[in-house]
Amino acid sequence: MKNRTLFIVGLICMWVISVYIYSFQNGWQSHDLLRSALFILGEITIIVSGIFTVIKYGLGNITGKTVLILIIGFFLWMIGSTTYSINTFVLGIDEYPSLADLFILTGYFFILAGLLHEIVQRKVSFRTPYKLALLAIGFVIGVVIFYFGFYLAIDPTASWFVNFVSVAYGVWDLILLMTLIVVLMMAVEYRGGKMFLPWLAIFIGMIVQLVADIFFTFFYVQYGEQLWPYYEGIDILWITAYLFFAYGLLSFGLIVKDAQHAIAGKLAVESKSKK
Amino acid sequence: MDIAHFRQLAVEEIADTLGKKTATMYSEFYKDKPSEVIKVSLEELLTEVVGKQQARKRMTKLTEKIEGVKN
Numbered sequence: 001m002k003n004r005t006l007f008i009v010g011l012i013c014m015w016v017i018s019v020y021i022y023s024f025q026n027g028w029q030s031h032d033l034l035r036s037a038l039f040i041l042g043e044i045t046i047i048v049s050g051i052f053t054v055i056k057y058g059l060g061n062i063t064g065k066t067v068l069i070l071i072i073g074f075f076l077w078m079i080g081s082t083t084y085s086i087n088t089f090v091l092g093i094d095e096y097p098s099l100a101d102l103f104i105l106t107g108y109f110f111i112l113a114g115l116l117h118e119i120v121q122r123k124v125s126f127r128t129p130y131k132l133a134l135l136a137i138g139f140v141i142g143v144v145i146f147y148f149g150f151y152l153a154i155d156p157t158a159s160w161f162v163n164f165v166s167v168a169y170g171v172w173d174l175i176l177l178m179t180l181i182v183v184l185m186m187a188v189e190y191r192g193g194k195m196f197l198p199w200l201a202i203f204i205g206m207i208v209q210l211v212a213d214i215f216f217t218f219f220y221v222q223y224g225e226q227l228w229p230y231y232e233g234i235d236i237l238w239i240t241a242y243l244f245f246a247y248g249l250l251s252f253g254l255i256v257k258d259a260q261h262a263i264a265g266k267l268a269v270e271s272k273s274k275k
Numbered sequence: 276m277d278i279a280h281f282r283q284l285a286v287e288e289i290a291d292t293l294g295k296k297t298a299t300m301y302s303e304f305y306k307d308k309p310s311e312v313i314k315v316s317l318e319e320l321l322t323e324v325v326g327k328q329q330a331r332k333r334m335t336k337l338t339e340k341i342e343g344v345k346n
Binding site for chain 2: 056057058060061062063064189190191192193194195196255256259260263264266267270
């Protein structure tokens with residue numbers, strides 16, 4: 001319990017520092033690298049949390065494998081962000097799409113694969129009222145993504161490649177959303193249990209991520225020029241999503257750690273009483 | 276009820292939910308326990324981790340497996 005509280009406090013501190021650096025130091029150019037570092041630190045936190053959980057579960061377990069696939073996706077996102085930061089702040093190359101987008105879009109594939117792996121392997125079944133309610137919510141959000149991620153994303157003045165990449169973000173978001181609906185249904189199945197919260201955190205993280213992606217697709221010119229509040233706002237949304245992912249992934253590992261601690265205690269008591 | 280088989284299924288369920296290491300620890304804990312104690316302990320653990328609804332589903336599946344062997 002102590003570890004979990006410390007981790008949550010750490011995540012909240014990271015979020016507050018990020019908001020401060022991004023919001024109140026706007027225009028302070030020397031903070032560009034610091035902002036990038038915070039952004040990448042968010043992704044590193046997810047990866048480290050995930051590695052902890054994979055070690056706790058082992059690779060013979062469904063959730064252990066799921067988290068490993070997710071880590072690969074987040075790792076690719078981290079490489080993408082690092083590439084973007086080096087291009088923009090070190091080399092002074094300001095291009096969209098770039099190699100960074102390739103890494104990020106490939107990362108989406110692994111994240112989707114990870115979530116599908118968990119859903120398929122767990123053979124989760126749902127009751128009809130949940131299915132209907134969540135499909136209705138999914139439809140509404142899907143229409144919003146379609147409008148912002150497809151319809152408004154296409155820029156007639158931009159090249160076909162720019163439009164292709166912009167729409168690719170929208171396509172991934174839409175596929176991820178459908179998968180997320182099932183993830184939420186799975187979380188609902190676990191309500192009352194410790195597994196509920198990590199899945200809910202991942203779901204919330206993905207929703208925040210989708211919102212940030214929609215804004216990015218719509219305002220990529222303003223983002224590229226680092227205009228207030230587009231650049232800062234979108235990055236803060238992404239960092240917020242990352243911290244939710246980190247919390248979710250680490251929580252899985254902590255559940256295992258707590259269970260092991262509890263059974264170790266029982267075994268110790270037994271062994272003592274036998275003596 | 277074949278206690279050894281039941282114990283094995285319970286440990287497999289734990290491995291599926293909480294990984295192999297946790298399952299090994301429970302295997303040690305269950306080794307000299309009667310089936311009723313194992314059943315209660317497993318149901319408690321599953322309820323804590325995956326919630327009441329999923330725990331009930333998994334326990335029913337486990338019981339069906341046992342019944343299948345018995346029949």
